[in-house]
Amino acid sequence: MDVIIPIFIFSLVLLATFLVYRKLIIQRQISFIKNYKFPETVKSKVSEIYPHLDSSELQQVMRGLKDYFYLIHIANKESVAMPSQIVDVAWHEFILFTREYDKFCSKAFGYFVHHTPAEGMKSPIEAQIGIKRAWELSCKRELINHFEPKRLPVIFALDARLKIKNGFYYELNCISSVSDKNDNIQKELRYCAGHISISADYAPTLDGKPAEGGRGCSGGGHYTGCSGSGGCSSSGD
Known part of the structure; x- marks a missing residue:
């Protein structure tokens, strides 16, 4: 004793x-x-790809990238899907600064964060859980009820706010909706944000049907990627 x-x-x-x-x-x-201050070239590259964005809007993109890195940190090595096309582009450009990105990951997370294509995940369900995790963590950070949201988390609202072509548009009101023709933007596939927390493997688009072929960023039935590059989730060593 x-x-x-x-x-x-x-x-x-x-x-x-x-x-x-x-x-x-x-x-x-x-x-x-x-x-942390991102290399200025990252913002410049994003501007080249989306020349319609002004300096204030580009700054919103960089803040969105920080928001995403916060989610990765909170998730503690669990995969987090990317809810924004424009932020995904910024992430791609940042990764090209290989040494700086490696140093950033070491200090921000303690491990290297890979940009994993949804096709490279173990299963479609893993990708769907990734967007559900992104939704719930984003809502928690911004004090939003993720089951009954009154507004979208910033990173989920960014593509629509900045009118990103082929972006990921989310709606709280789950009724079919298309972009205003006067915006000169092609018809966008919009996702019903209110369904993301309901199920990890089923979240319909606004017409009530599962998302098809490569646009399942709200956890649609056939999730094959959420950016033109085919990569949209974090994974750590």
């Missing part, structure tokens, strides 16, 4: 020390993401 008590106390102290250390590491990582 005399031996057991000191061992027990030592174990508690060790555990408390570990938890404090872990909390400090997490705070340091979050602070790093918050204060």
Whole structure:
């Protein structure tokens, strides 16, 4: 008994020390993401691809990329699907700065974050769970009820707000809707955001049908990717 008590106390102290250390590491990582400045070339490249965006809108894209990295951090190595086409493009451009991106991942997460094509995942369900996770974590960060949302999380609203061609458009009101013809934007496939949390493997588009072929960013029945590049989810080493 005399031996057991000191061992027990030592174990508690060790555990408390570990938890404090872990909390400090997490705070340091979050602070790093918050204060990080992306290479200016990333924004310039995004501007070349989407020349209709002004400087303020480009800044929204970069904030969206930070939002996505926050989600990755919170998810703690669980896959998080990318809800925004424009942010996905910015992520692609950032990855091209290989050394800087590697350094960023090391300081922000403690491991390298891969840009994983949905086709490379173990199953379609894994990809669908990824977008459900992105939705729920985004809602939690922005204090939104993910089952009964009154507004879209920023990263889910960004493509429609910036009128991104072939972007991922989400609606709270699950009624068929198309882009205003006066916007000179092609008809966009819009997703019913209200269905994302209902099921990990079924979230219909606004006409009530599962998403088909490569546009299942709201967890549609046939999820084969959520960007033109075919890659839209994070995975860590």
